[in-house]
Amino acid sequence: MSSEREVVALPLLEDDRAALRADCGSCFGLCCVALAFSKSSDFPVNKDAGKPCTNLQADFRCGVHSELRDKGYRGCTVYDCFGAGQHVSQGTFEGRDWRKDPATARQMFEVFPIMRQLHELLWYVTEALTYPQTRPIAADLKRALATTERLAGGTPEAVAATDVAAHRQEVNTLLLRTSELVRAEHLRKGGKKKNRRGADLFGARLKGADLKGADLRGAYLIAADLRDADLRAADLIGVDFRDADLRGADLTGALFLTQTQVNAARGDERTKLPKSLERPSHWGSD
Template sequence: MPEKQPQPRERQLLPLVGGGDGGGGDDRQELRADCGSCFGLCCVALTLSKSSDFPVNKAAGTPCTNLKQDFRCGIHQNLRQKGFSGCTVYDCFGAGQKVSQATYGGTDWRQAPDTARQMFDVFPVMRQLHELLWYLTEALTLPQARPIRGELQHALDTTEQLTHDAPAVVAETDVAAHREDVNVLLLRTSELMRADIRRKKKDRRGADLFGARLKGADLRGVTLRGACLIAADLRGADLRQADLIGADFRDTDLRGADLTGSIFLTQSQVNAAKGDAETKLPPALTRPAHWSRG
């Protein structure tokens, strides 16, 4: 097994700018999936259930039939047409390359089948830790979060250190407990970020907004944490400074919506939604290829 990595250094963040409009820069490149440096872990370690997102059932630890010997997807360019839309939504936050190249030192599960099971157990834990790193890194760029910057940095360093533990230790990490601790800080960040407008807005945390008609709605500063927005109509809605952590955006219509300055939005959420060229996204996220151009 590879030796434990050295203590991580503080992330180098770009200067804080702006007044909460999402302008603060940050470097989350290592938290973006690099499939070319991964051993196809999401195609093997995870369970797939036949549904509108996947055309087949696949047990955890069993390679997808579309996974090639070089760990590339054989139908990558046609995943949606082949019924694998769930694959186009999934994001590992860079956990795949971390487990493949750092935790296991570049030795894949085919070369060392005796490590395969452990590797597949480590991957989903690493993915959750990297998701927390994504949120914490974002929080550190927000000017309003300056009062708790030290606590956020400590939480980020602690989380990153967990990702450098030996494989057996990572696999046994109590991510749920760690997430609870981090969430206290993320909630505080959200409150600080939305303090100037949140008192005027209804709390939509965990709300059931399945298919809701919210076209053109003013949702600035609203907390939509964990809200169900499946198939909701948010065309032209204003979601600036809205807290979107954990919101379910599957088939949510975001055409023309403004999400600049929204907080804790992920690429996976964006990929699950519908949008167009007029949808405004935070600078850290990219416009999905399947979104309409007009």
């Protein structure tokens, strides 16, 4: 495939992340093939990267989709590609099926995890632009958005060569500033500064805790009790919510929360989520 071809990036609006939501029907089952997983509480078997999952059917659908958690594939119900799957399948590789065109398979599987990281950054930057408090850095955020879209819209060769770590570091500077600007408004309204960045809160008892406007970036909240906690305007980027109990918690307006984090946690019909995220179908069934 020529490295001179330019792939057009998926269009994104500042307040619309529709292109960053997974559309499995337009994907060639890339997460079921390109990624590896190990036998654990999340998966019942080992699978190497580039090897199709035994549950992947000829039409690229999962043969046990409705029974994933019952059969031990809990990790599949947590994962979200931020729309990278359909972008790689239909955009980067122009609808080429790796099964019918095996020559593209290895390259496609190499590109997919990189694209997933770029789409995650697009999710964060697009969200940052929705906050009125970020007007002072709006121009920088728009440039970061355009750069990330350009990288995601490149040829397979260009995407594979992307230094995602370096780009993430540049974008992260703006995301940190976004967090400061948004949470500063909470502090001006009389809120208390709560910095638990990177904190080890494994199994912490935080039922009913006032965490509004808190900096929880990168915190470990695995199996934490967050029932009825107030997490509005809290910075949740990179927070590990595996098995965290979010029943009745309020996460409306939480910064940089993703579907993957929500899927990994436990919740119920009382849990309040940002409008950009969906209530997991398995909530209430665990």
